[in-house]
Amino acid sequence: MKTDIEIARAATKLPIARIAERLGIGSEEILPYGHDKAKISRDFIDGLRHRPEGKLVLVTAINPTPAGEGKTTTTVGLGDALNRIGQRATVCIREASLGPNFGMKGGAAGGGHAQVIPMEDMNLHFTGDFHAITSAHNLLAAMIDNHVHWGNALDIDPRRITWRRVMDMNDRALRDLVLGLGGTANGVPRESGFDITVASEVMAILCLADDLADLQDRLGRIIVAQTRAGQPVTARDLQADGAMTVLLRDALQPNLVQTLENNPALVHGGPFANIAHGCNSVLATRTALRLSDFVVTEAGFGADLGAEKFLGIKCRKAGLSPAAVVLVATVRALKMNGGVARADLGSENVTAVRAGAANLTRHIRNLQGYGLPVVVAINHFATDTAAEIAAVQDAAEAEGVRAILCRHWAKGGAGAEDLAREVLRLSAQPSDFRPLYPDEMPLWEKIETICTRIYGAARVEAPPAVRARLDAWQADYGHLPVCMAKTPYSFSADPTLHGAPTGFTIPVREVRLAAGAGFVVAICGDIMTMPGLPREPAANRIGLDSHGRIEGLF
Structure with a gap:
């Protein structure tokens, strides 16, 4: 065969x-x-x-x-x-x-x-395309740290920088990092990490944008940090949206x-x-x-x-x-x-x-x-x-x-x-398409609706800090849809529960605001935004034959 x-x-x-x-x-x-x-x-x-x-x-x-x-x-x-x-x-x-x-x-x-x-x-x-998205995303990350290094005119709180870096490869060692070590010339030390490029908000924005003008507008709305006074800092505040759009033009x-x-x-x-x-x-x-x-x-x-x-x-x-x-x-x-x-x-x-x-x-x-x-x-x-x-x-x-x-x-x-x-x-039949929930439904209720009506969950749980963050976003972003980050292998958050399980709880451990893309991400259970390689990765089987042709790919 x-x-x-x-x-x-x-x-x-x-x-x-x-x-x-x-x-x-x-x-x-x-x-x-x-x-x-x-x-x-x-x-x-x-x-x-x-x-x-x-x-x-x-x-x-x-x-x-x-x-x-x-x-x-x-x-x-x-x-x-x-x-x-x-x-x-x-x-x-x-x-x-x-x-x-x-x-x-x-x-x-x-x-x-x-x-x-x-x-x-x-x-x-x-x-x-993925390399352009990776570059645009990481340009923004570099401009955040550069701004803090050169005087921090926006008064960004380094502890509240939420914009991580990305790469298009599974690498669990990059999930959590400390940046800026080695003295003042290397920036301000802080905790951060990498996600995979396909989880980048820049990827989502590119896939939802209507044209170049809409692309730049969405990129400018990306929230990357908070000031020490708790105010949001955007890519537009850092004047990064224009250069990011240039990288994404083609x-x-x-x-x-x-x-x-x-x-x-x-x-x-x-x-x-x-x-x-x-x-x-x-x-x-x-x-x-x-x-x-x-x-x-x-x-x-x-x-x-x-x-x-x-x-x-x-x-x-x-x-x-x-x-x-x-x-x-x-x-x-x-x-x-x-x-x-x-x-x-x-x-x-x-x-x-x-x-x-x-x-x-x-x-x-x-x-x-x-x-x-x-x-x-x-x-x-x-x-x-x-x-x-x-x-x-x-x-x-x-x-x-x-x-x-x-x-x-x-x-x-x-x-x-x-x-x-x-x-x-x-x-050929008339369409009767209707959404699962209305825009005006509160964010937490949208999460509950997806979990109970689509997954079949009995309950949805989240730490007080997650609920508080959703409440804080509700006035300005409550109209946004919710993007669930969850294991794909089960209706539940447990990948070992096959079939159509019932009576389970969906644990929401973190929420992220993707203001440029226009949705709120709810991260559930043990799902990772930077995957790791398996014990025997496919890369072990990929190479070139004697004629220089790729073998072992898919």
């Missing part, structure tokens, strides 16, 4: 100008990065603002397991399938972070015969690539859904909607995190409304949710599938609670049996939803045509 990278290398790629032509983009409106990827120019995007928009399809999934679900693979397969049945469809996904590529999760370009290419470039440095332009079947794909932005808002950029999504009949996009991790943030943050901020939702599940993952060990997944176990389907059922009900039509995509594995597949279909049917067997990993778009036809049928 060929690996993903071997399948990607064997693909016949079209020049990126040909892909642009399919979207009505002239060669003068793209900025090529080699022959197979390009950025779409700002002027072209600005000229689309009055065009009508196509229909938006969200692809999400059950809670992830080591068995794999294939959300990105399904997103790409569905996009190819819609094109096969006569629709003009564009795929919109996120860029890959180097952290999971060299850690444990793998790449973010799909898999098998449902991939976006060039796969190696996409999973490594791509067009440099990164704001969406990246155009293609699927294995030579259909267009926009790949732009990459916040994680477990520690950030988990969606590709609004600019890429809006651009694709104005150029296509259908746009198929994904939200990170399971629907409890990715879909909730897509609907509660991205759609709320951008005025988007999905026409349909695809919920991806695999027989293998449902068996794990039903208590089967990974080593035993190859054996038929209908009882475990039925038990694990409780996870699927809760996600279906959550999505239906938004007023959205749902279809389940069963991402097929060779070890799946007819009885196991029927058990998944029965569980979905009990909720009034079809579960369609999809073979896009093996067959590309041809293996997802039934799913595409169901999406077409569902999206």
